[in-house]
Amino acid sequence: MLVLTRRANQSIMIGHDIVVTVLEVRGDQVRLGIRAPRSVDVHREEVFATLQQANKAAATSTRDLVALEDAMPEAPAAQTPADSQ
Amino acid sequence: MSHSSLLNPTPSITASLHFAAGLPGFPHLHDFVMSQWGKQDSPFMLMTSIDDSDVGFVVISPFVFYPEYEFELDKSTAQRLSLLDPTDAIVLCIVTLSDRPQDATVNLLGPIVVNDRTCEACQAVLPHAAYGAQAPLARAA
Numbered sequence: 574m575l576v577l578t579r580r581a582n583q584s585i586m587i588g589h590d591i592v593v594t595v596l597e598v599r600g601d602q603v604r605l606g607i608r609a610p611r612s613v614d615v616h617r618e619e620v621f622a623t624l625q626q627a628n629k630a631a632a633t634s635t636r637d638l639v640a641l642e643d644a645m646p647e648a649p650a651a652q653t654p655a656d657s658q
Numbered sequence: 659m660s661h662s663s664l665l666n667p668t669p670s671i672t673a674s675l676h677f678a679a680g681l682p683g684f685p686h687l688h689d690f691v692m693s694q695w696g697k698q699d700s701p702f703m704l705m706t707s708i709d710d711s712d713v714g715f716v717v718i719s720p721f722v723f724y725p726e727y728e729f730e731l732d733k734s735t736a737q738r739l740s741l742l743d744p745t746d747a748i749v750l751c752i753v754t755l756s757d758r759p760q761d762a763t764v765n766l767l768g769p770i771v772v773n774d775r776t777c778e779a780c781q782a783v784l785p786h787a788a789y790g791a792q793a794p795l796a797r798a799a
Contacts, residue, residue: 611738614679620783624768625683627791628781631754631765632684633714 674708675772675779678738682768682781687713690779702753717750720766723795727766735782739773748772753795763792 577585584594590610597604607615616624674691681687687707695704701722707713720727731747741747750770754763766789772779 611734612678614682616682616783620767621682623791624765624781624783627754627765627768628681628683628715628752631715631752633716633755634712 673777675705675770675777677779677781679780684713690715703750705750716753716755717770718753718764718795720749720751720764720769723764724766724793727789729769729782729784729788731771731782732785735771735780738780739771739778740776741771741773746774748774754792760796762795764795765791766793767791 579585579595581595581598584592586592591613592608594606594608595603596606609615614621674689677688677690679685684707687709689708690705691708693704693706694700694702695716696702702716702718705715705717731741731744735741739747748771750772752765752768752770754765756762766784768781768783768791770779771782
């Protein structure tokens with residue numbers, strides 16, 4: 574792992590189009606600004622891990638789906654936007 | 659967010675969806691075919707990978723079970739999907755099935771946002787933990 578020391582308002586470049594800037598350091602918290610191309614997803618690591626796990630748990634072998642198909646919870650009575658007013 | 663297309667509990671997506679960045683955990687899967695899933699008039703849809711046809715996700719409009727669900731789409735996601743008009747957005751959430759149907763959960767933390775015009779899609783992440791990744795699908799009535 575590469576370790577760099579930076580101060581507030583200093584940045585690092587990752588590749589040629591990702592810039593991570595230290596905006597503020599306060600106590601044990603660091604605020605970062607990240608500039609990256611649209612094709613790059615930026616996530617908090619723990620949130621990304623949660624989503625990864627959720628997606629892996631949700632991914633279903635399509636062959637197994639038929640058995641479950643008839644047993645799903647019924648949707649509640651349809652609620653239109655007008656009803657909720 | 660109170661637009662009709664977002665609140666439409668059964669958006670009819672017949673085209674295939676393109677996820678430029680894949681899905682977290684499945685970065686290599688980019689294209690999915692949508693089909694109806696379940697009994698007739700079922701609100702569930704099946705999103706089957708074109709790249710690996712054995713992989714599928716059951717999805718549903720979150721508003722079917724959670725009519726009060728709402729979030730603000732962040733700018734970068736909107737830009738990435740070229741979403742200029744919120745009326746073009748369709749929101750779907752991934753369902754995790756279980757052996758017991760009543761144990762099924764829905765991922766409200768990472769909704770799938772679709773640009774209805776272009777069928778570009780991505781899995782967004784809501785910034786605040788207002789919603790969980792495993793919300794119970796069938797809530798006590």
